[in-house]
Amino acid sequence: MALRRTQRQKLYRYLVYAVLIALALMAIITTDWSRIGPLFFNPEIAAKMFPGIITTALVNTLWFTAVAFAGGLLLGIILALLKMSSIGPFRWIATAWIELFRGLPAIMTIFAISQVLPIATQVSGQKLGGPVVLGLIGLILVASAYMAETIRAGLQAVPKGQTEAARSLGMSPMKTTFWIVVPQGFRIIIPPLTNEFVLLLKDTSLLFVAGSFIWSKELTNFAKDATTQNQNATPLVMAAILYLIVTIPLTRFTAYLERRMGNQR
């Protein structure tokens, strides 16, 4: 059979589509929808979730993410600059910090800050800001460690000639960093930072280990409790869909930025 290469490739592609569609159909046909439907896609229970799942849970998730991201970014910049410092102890502190909080599971850091710290310091958790604040501090520490490395890579990707040009014009190291290196470095790291944001958004689900109030429940915690109360997994499915509604546009945006930067080169 003398097929041209393009024809052969087309044939393979259609074959793959056919197999995938067949598998999907098989899954749909063999599923016991009368049992799965009410358990995961129950409209009555779904209706009961509104408006709390939006006004409390989703809003809290976004709010916690924003706070952790902003805090992590600020700390991350400081850590990145410390790590690039010519002064040894500054570098060591930054390295230790980054290795510690990047190496530990996020849930452990959050637990340590919110539960262990009050015991260790003999100060009640309430005085230290309460579970929500302490949990967020833990998340900020984790975020800062990851972001510091991203930021450092971005700043170091700025060509050395840029620094030399700025210094030769009489700009001090501080002015050079602020006006020349950081603005260029941040262009480079917008895509990885968006990624960081998505990771952080999902990590807010770990905040429950710090303890929570009814008003401070985020999506996962909210859905988990509702699932237990109703003996039905519909809230979890709803939370999952809400996560995807937020994260997919963000990751698509990252892909777009990366494509655009690739074109510029």
Added chain:
Amino acid sequence: MITDLIDVHAPAIDVQGLVKTFGENEVLKGIDLTVTAGEVVCVIGPSGSGKSTLLRSVNLLEEPTGGKVLIEGIDITDPDIDIDGVRTRIGMVFQSFNLFPHMSVLGNLTIAQRRVKKRGKEEAEQVAHEMLARVGMGHKADAYPTQLSGGQQQRVAIARALCMNPDMMLFDEPTSALDPELVGEVLQVMRSLAEEGMTMLVVTHEMGFAREVGSRLIFMDGGHIVEEGDPREVLSNPQHQRTKDFLSRVL
């Protein structure tokens, strides 16, 4: 103030016994060089001869290992000296232009004026337009560096250095990264600068420029100044064998 230390009778650049090593590698082996105000000194030599390192030592982009560098009588190797203040008096032009890609041409020309010289926005922009006109780039103030040809970028880079009103200019192979047809426009700007009396130290491979514009030519090899003198003399009648060998290869 750094300006109080300036000795108007001192040479613009006075390099004394300059030594520079990178690890084991001794790149400059005791250089003595004096450039008086208004001179155009061209430095030629094979790659690895140390000519760029010498130039970069003059504004301390390279920290000398030994010896002294005096700028208008100020020893800039003294760690207590305000090096940023001294650098505003020394313009530098790089082989790879090094324009700031995140700023427009106007932004490139005003940033140091505003952040270092503390000039107001209006004054800085006025100076910038003046310098752009001087290098024939007045029509590109709002362009971004990536939109310009190499020759145009280099002319903007010269204008950027001039905006600080330097007393002298350093050129580090300013035309080496350019396509041949763009070299002329940059050399033309440098020539007019020289004619206006700017003190210039130029590392270059452009022998024509050195011959016609240079007031002195220096040939470097192996970290030493091998020969120096009137450019026409050195180029047509070199005294040292190494100079002869080098010139026979490049001319």
